[in-house]
Amino acid sequence: MSVPEPLHRALGLTDSELDDIRQVLSREPNPLELALYGVMWSEHCSYKSSRLHLRRLPSKAPHVLVGPGEGAGVIDAGDGIGVAIRIESHNHPSAIEPYQGAATGVGGILRDVFSMGARPLAVMDPLFFGELDDARNRWLVEGVVSGISGYGNSVGVPTIGGELTFDQCYSANPLVNVLAVGALPTSRLALAVASGVGNFAVLLGSSTGRDGIGGVSVLASAGFAGDDGAASLDDAKRPSVQVGDPYEEKRLIEACLELLDLELVVGIQDLGGAGLICATCETAAKGGVGMDVNVDAVPQRELGMAPFEIMTSESQERMLAIVTPENFAAVKAVCDKWEIRANVVGHVVEPTEMPDGSRVGLLRVRHGFDGEVLAEVPASSLADDAPLYDRPRERPADLDALWGDDPTFDEPEGDLVKDLLDLVVDPAWVYRQYDSQLFLNTVVGPGRDAALLRLAGPGLPASQRGFAVSTDSNPRWCALDPRVGTALTVAEGVANLACVGATAKAVVNCLNFGNPEHPEVMWQLSESIDGMAEACEGLSLPVIGGNVSLYNESGGRDIDPTPVVGLLGVVDSLVAPPPGWDWREGDAVVLVGHREAVGETAFPLSGSRWATRRGRRGGRLAGFDAARLVSTFNFVTAEVAAVCAGADSDVTAVHDVSGGGLAAALAEMAAASSRGVHVARLEGRGELFAEFPGRFVMATSDAESFVARALDAGVPVTLLGTVGGDVVNLGGLLSVSVQEIARHRSQALEEALELI
Amino acid sequence: MTRIAIVVFPGSNCEYDAANAMEQLGASAELVFHSQDALGDVDGVILPGGFAHGDYLRPGALARFSPIMGAIADYAAQGGPVLGICNGFQVLTEAGLLPGALQKNRGLTFLCQPTTLVVASTRSVLTRAARVGAELVVPINHFSGAYTCDDATHASLLANDQVVLRYRDNPNGSRDDIAGVSNVAGNVVGLMPHPERAMSTLLGSADGRVLLESFVGLGVAAR
Numbered sequence: 001m002s003v004p005e006p007l008h009r010a011l012g013l014t015d016s017e018l019d020d021i022r023q024v025l026s027r028e029p030n031p032l033e034l035a036l037y038g039v040m041w042s043e044h045c046s047y048k049s050s051r052l053h054l055r056r057l058p059s060k061a062p063h064v065l066v067g068p069g070e071g072a073g074v075i076d077a078g079d080g081i082g083v084a085i086r087i088e089s090h091n092h093p094s095a096i097e098p099y100q101g102a103a104t105g106v107g108g109i110l111r112d113v114f115s116m117g118a119r120p121l122a123v124m125d126p127l128f129f130g131e132l133d134d135a136r137n138r139w140l141v142e143g144v145v146s147g148i149s150g151y152g153n154s155v156g157v158p159t160i161g162g163e164l165t166f167d168q169c170y171s172a173n174p175l176v177n178v179l180a181v182g183a184l185p186t187s188r189l190a191l192a193v194a195s196g197v198g199n200f201a202v203l204l205g206s207s208t209g210r211d212g213i214g215g216v217s218v219l220a221s222a223g224f225a226g227d228d229g230a231a232s233l234d235d236a237k238r239p240s241v242q243v244g245d246p247y248e249e250k251r252l253i254e255a256c257l258e259l260l261d262l263e264l265v266v267g268i269q270d271l272g273g274a275g276l277i278c279a280t281c282e283t284a285a286k287g288g289v290g291m292d293v294n295v296d297a298v299p300q301r302e303l304g305m306a307p308f309e310i311m312t313s314e315s316q317e318r319m320l321a322i323v324t325p326e327n328f329a330a331v332k333a334v335c336d337k338w339e340i341r342a343n344v345v346g347h348v349v350e351p352t353e354m355p356d357g358s359r360v361g362l363l364r365v366r367h368g369f370d371g372e373v374l375a376e377v378p379a380s381s382l383a384d385d386a387p388l389y390d391r392p393r394e395r396p397a398d399l400d401a402l403w404g405d406d407p408t409f410d411e412p413e414g415d416l417v418k419d420l421l422d423l424v425v426d427p428a429w430v431y432r433q434y435d436s437q438l439f440l441n442t443v444v445g446p447g448r449d450a451a452l453l454r455l456a457g458p459g460l461p462a463s464q465r466g467f468a469v470s471t472d473s474n475p476r477w478c479a480l481d482p483r484v485g486t487a488l489t490v491a492e493g494v495a496n497l498a499c500v501g502a503t504a505k506a507v508v509n510c511l512n513f514g515n516p517e518h519p520e521v522m523w524q525l526s527e528s529i530d531g532m533a534e535a536c537e538g539l540s541l542p543v544i545g546g547n548v549s550l551y552n553e554s555g556g557r558d559i560d561p562t563p564v565v566g567l568l569g570v571v572d573s574l575v576a577p578p579p580g581w582d583w584r585e586g587d588a589v590v591l592v593g594h595r596e597a598v599g600e601t602a603f604p605l606s607g608s609r610w611a612t613r614r615g616r617r618g619g620r621l622a623g624f625d626a627a628r629l630v631s632t633f634n635f636v637t638a639e640v641a642a643v644c645a646g647a648d649s650d651v652t653a654v655h656d657v658s659g660g661g662l663a664a665a666l667a668e669m670a671a672a673s674s675r676g677v678h679v680a681r682l683e684g685r686g687e688l689f690a691e692f693p694g695r696f697v698m699a700t701s702d703a704e705s706f707v708a709r710a711l712d713a714g715v716p717v718t719l720l721g722t723v724g725g726d727v728v729n730l731g732g733l734l735s736v737s738v739q740e741i742a743r744h745r746s747q748a749l750e751e752a753l754e755l756i
Numbered sequence: 757m758t759r760i761a762i763v764v765f766p767g768s769n770c771e772y773d774a775a776n777a778m779e780q781l782g783a784s785a786e787l788v789f790h791s792q793d794a795l796g797d798v799d800g801v802i803l804p805g806g807f808a809h810g811d812y813l814r815p816g817a818l819a820r821f822s823p824i825m826g827a828i829a830d831y832a833a834q835g836g837p838v839l840g841i842c843n844g845f846q847v848l849t850e851a852g853l854l855p856g857a858l859q860k861n862r863g864l865t866f867l868c869q870p871t872t873l874v875v876a877s878t879r880s881v882l883t884r885a886a887r888v889g890a891e892l893v894v895p896i897n898h899f900s901g902a903y904t905c906d907d908a909t910h911a912s913l914l915a916n917d918q919v920v921l922r923y924r925d926n927p928n929g930s931r932d933d934i935a936g937v938s939n940v941a942g943n944v945v946g947l948m949p950h951p952e953r954a955m956s957t958l959l960g961s962a963d964g965r966v967l968l969e970s971f972v973g974l975g976v977a978a979r
Binding site: 149250438441574575 | 766769770773867869950952953960
C-alpha cells in the first residue's frame with residue numbers, strides 16, 4: 001500500500017503554499033480551510049503564474065468604464081449605452097465531455113456579462129480541434145458545436161461567429177473559447193461589491209450539487225495524464241464537469257436584469273469557477289467587509305453534502321446578490337415570478353479587529369448563522385493573496401532551427417489549384433446550428449470578416465450605432481514567434497473590424513498556453529503578452545479583460561501558443577449594410593494597403609496555411625509596423641463606414657487578406673458572388689499565399705475615384721484586375737472555375753466530418 | 757391603434773422581436789405573462805419563438821397547461837386572430853388549436869438560415885394581403901420544425917385550403933414542404949419561419965412585412 005498523499009497536495013496546493021497559509025492564519029488551517037485555499041489559489045482563479053506578466057498590458061482609455069478584474073470589461077459606446085465584453089476558455093471540460101463542457105462555457109460567460117447589468121446580446125466561439133481524420137476529433141467537433149447550439153439557442157442569446165481551427169497539437173486537448181458581448185444603459189452598471197453591514201447575501205438560481213467539485217483546481221489547472229494523451233482515459237475527472245440548464249439560466253437572466261432595473265440589489269456576482277466560496281470572498285474583499293456564510297441555508301441537490309462540497313461546487317446557473325433586509329421581500333417576488341430560488345445564505349458583517357489593531361474582513365463558514373464556525377479566514381487572503389510566481393522562462397532550444405527552415409523559396413511548386421481549394425472552407429455547417437439573428441440586430445452574421453450588429457436591445461436607449469466583434473488567433477504564427485505573431489494577430493482583428501466599417505475600441509484576450517512549469521511555455525506566454533502590449537499601444541487599444549488557460553497539454557506535449565484576441569468596435573451610424581464579398585460584373589479589383597510585408601522577405605510563406613498544409617512549419621514572420629497599418633485601417637474603415645451611414649459609394653465589396661492569403665480572399669469573393677476575376681500579374685506563389693495583415697481586397701465601380709481617395713489618404717493601392725467570367729485566374733499562376741471553388745468550399749467541412 | 761398581445765412564457769426569447777415588429781407596423785404590443793388567465797382587450801395574439809418551458813420534454817408540451825392558454829383558446833374560438841411563430845406554432849399544435857405536429861429536422865441539427873417561402877393560400881389572417889405564388893425570403897431558426905400529420909389530416913388541410921406557406925426548397929423534411937398552416941376558419945395560423953426577422957433590408961430581407969401587415973390588418977382593404 002502506498003503512503004497517502006498529504007491533504008494539501010491532493011487539493012492542488014504546494015508545500016510552500018501551505019506555509020503561506022500558515023503564515024496568514026498564524027495557525028494550522030483545518031481541512032475545510034485548506035480546501036477553500038486550494039480552489040481560490042488555483043491557477044484558474046488566481047492567475048498566479050501569469051498576473052506578473054499581464055500587468056504589462058495597457059488597459060486605460062477615456063472610453064473604458066470598467067477595465068480588467070471585474071466580471072466583464074465595459075466601454076462607453078455613446079448614446080448612454082455601455083458595451084460589456086468578456087472572453088473565457090472551457091477547454092478541459094470540453095475535452096472530457098464536449099456537449100456539457102461547451103454548453104456550460106456559454107452559460108458561464110453569460111453570467112459574467114449580465115452580472116455587470118448588461119443584457120447579453122451576442123456570443124462568439126473560437127474552436128480548435130485536432131485533425132478530422134481521427135474519429136474522436138470528429139466526435140469532439142460534433143459534441144462541442146451541438147453543446148453551444150443547444151445551450152446558446154435555448155438561453156436566448158445569438159451566436160454571431162467564431163473561428164474554427166484544426167491542428168494536430170489540439171488533438172487530445174481541444175480549445176473551446178467563448179466570448180460574450182452585452183449592452184446596458186450606463187446607469188445600470190453593477191459591480192460585484194458587498195457593502196452595508198447587516199445586508200443579506202442571497203443565492204439566486206439553481207440548487208447546489210456535487211457537480212464541478214474542484215473544477216478549477218483538479219481539472220482546469222492540470223494537464224491530462226494519460227501517456228497517449230487520450231482524454232478519454234481520464235474518466236476519473238468526469239465528475240468535475242458541470243452540467244448546464246439553459247432554461248434555468250434564461251430565467252436567471254430575466255430575473256437579475258429585472259432586479260437591477262428595480263434597483264433592488266447593492267451588488268451582484270456570478271458563481272463560476274470555485275462556486276460560492278469565490279463569490280462570497282471576492283465580494284467581501286472588494287467591499288472591505290466580512291461575511292458569515294451558513295452552509296445549511298444553501299439549497300442542496302443531494303443529501304449529505306459536506307461543507308467543502310457546498311462551498312466549492314461549480315453547479316451552474318447561480319448568482320450571488322447583496323440585498324438590504326428591507327428589499328428582500330421584493331427580491332423574492334421577482335424571483336418567484338421567474339420561478340427561480342432566492343435564499344439568504346450569508347450576512348455582511350463588520351470587519352474584525354485583529355491583535356495588531358488592523359481591521360480585517362473575515363469570511364466565516366458556519367452551521368447556522370449563529371452556529372459553529374467551520375472555517376474562518378481573511379476574505380482578501382483567499383481573493384487577492386495567492387502567491388505570484390515569476391516562473392522560469394527559456395527561449396525554446398529548437399527555435400533557431402525552426403527559423404532556419406523557411407519554406408518560402410525551397411518548397412516545391414506542386415499543385416497550386418489543389419492547394420487553393422483546400423484552403424477555402426466555409427464553416428456554415430457549424431454556424432447554421434446557431435441562432436445568429438435573435439434581437440433583430442445582426443447586420444453581418446457568422447462567416448464573414450467580422451460580425452456587425454445594431455446596438456439595440458430591450459431596455460436600451462435608442463441609438464443608430466452598431467457594434468462589431470471579431471475573434472482572431474494564429475497558432476502557426478505564434479509557434480514561430482509568439483511576440484510578433486501575437487502583435488500581428490491583434491492587427492488581424494482590427495483589419496476584420498475595418499471590413500465592416502467599425503473603429504476598434506477595446507481588446508479582450510484568452511491566452512491558451514501549455515504547462516507554465518515548462519520554461520519554454522512561460523517564455524511563449526511572456527513574449528506573447530509583450531507582443532500584445534506593443535500592438536495595443538501602437539494601435540491605441542486598451543485591453544479590458546482576459547482569461548488565461550494554462551496546462552493545455554496532454555501526454556507531456558504542450559499546444560502551440562494560442563492567444564485568442566477579441567476585438568470590439570463601434571460604427572457611429574448603421575442604417576445600411578456594409579459591402580459584402582459579392583463583387584459585381586465589371587468592377588475593378590484593388591489591393592488596398594502595402595503590397596509587400598515588413599521585413600526582408602516581400603512575401604513570406606512562413607507560418608502560412610499553405611506551408612503548414614505541406615508540413616512546413618518553419619521560417620521567419622513578417623514584421624509588425626503599427627504606423628503603416630493605422631493609415632490603411634483608417635482608410636478602409638472610413639470607406640465602409642460611409643456605406644453603413646447610407647452614403648452613395650463606388651465600393652461594392654471588401655474582404656481582408658488573411659488565412660490562405662490573397663488567393664483565398666479572391667477565391668472566397670468569387671464564390672460569394674458567382675463571378676470570376678482575372679488578375680494580370682502577381683509576384684509568384686508567395687504573393688498568392690503569404691499571410692500578413694494590412695491588406696484588403698476591395699471592388700469598386702469607379703476605380704479612378706477610388707484610387708484618388710486612397711492616394712489622398714496616403715494609402716498604397718494596386719489595381720489587381722477586373723471582375724467577370726466564371727474563372728478565377730490569378731496572374732497565370734493558377735486558374736480554376738468559380739463553380740469548382742464554390743462546390744469545394746461549401747462541402748469541404750461536411751466531407752471531412754464524414755457527414756456527406 | 758391596433759393592440760397585439762404577445763404571450764411570454766418563461767423560456768420565450770423572441771417576444772421583444774415580435775413586439776418590435778408590431779411597433780414598426782404602427783401597432784402597440786403588450787407582453788402578457790403566461791401565468792395570467794386573461795388577455796384583456798386586444799385585436800390579436802402572437803405566441804413568439806423560444807423554448808416555452810425549456811422544452812426538454814417536447815416543444816410546447818408543457819406550455820399548453822399554462823393559465824393563459826385557456827384564454828387563447830376562447831379568443832380563437834370567437835374568431836380572434838392568433839399567430840404562432842416557431843415555438844408558438846409548436847405550442848398551438850400541442851394545444852390542439854392547429855392540426856399536425858412538428859418533429860425534429862430531417863438532418864437532426866438545429867438550422868438557422870434564410871429560406872424561400874411560397875404563399876399557398878391567402879385565406880388566412882397571415883397571408884390575406886399577400887399573393888398566391890409570391891416568393892418571400894424569411895429565415896428559419898429551429899431544431900424541431902418538420903411539419904407532420906397523418907394522411908387524413910393532410911387531405912383535409914388541402915381540402916380546406918389550410919396550407920398557408922410552403923418552402924420552395926424544403927430545409928427540414930416537412931411533409932408536403934409545409935411551412936405554415938391555419939385552422940379551418942383562417943384566424944389561427946402557425947408557421948416555423950420568423951417573419952419578424954425579415955422586416956428590413958438592413959437585416960437581409962423585408963419580405964416578412966407583408967405577412968405581419970396582413971396580421972395587424974394593414975393593406976387588407978387594398979387587396
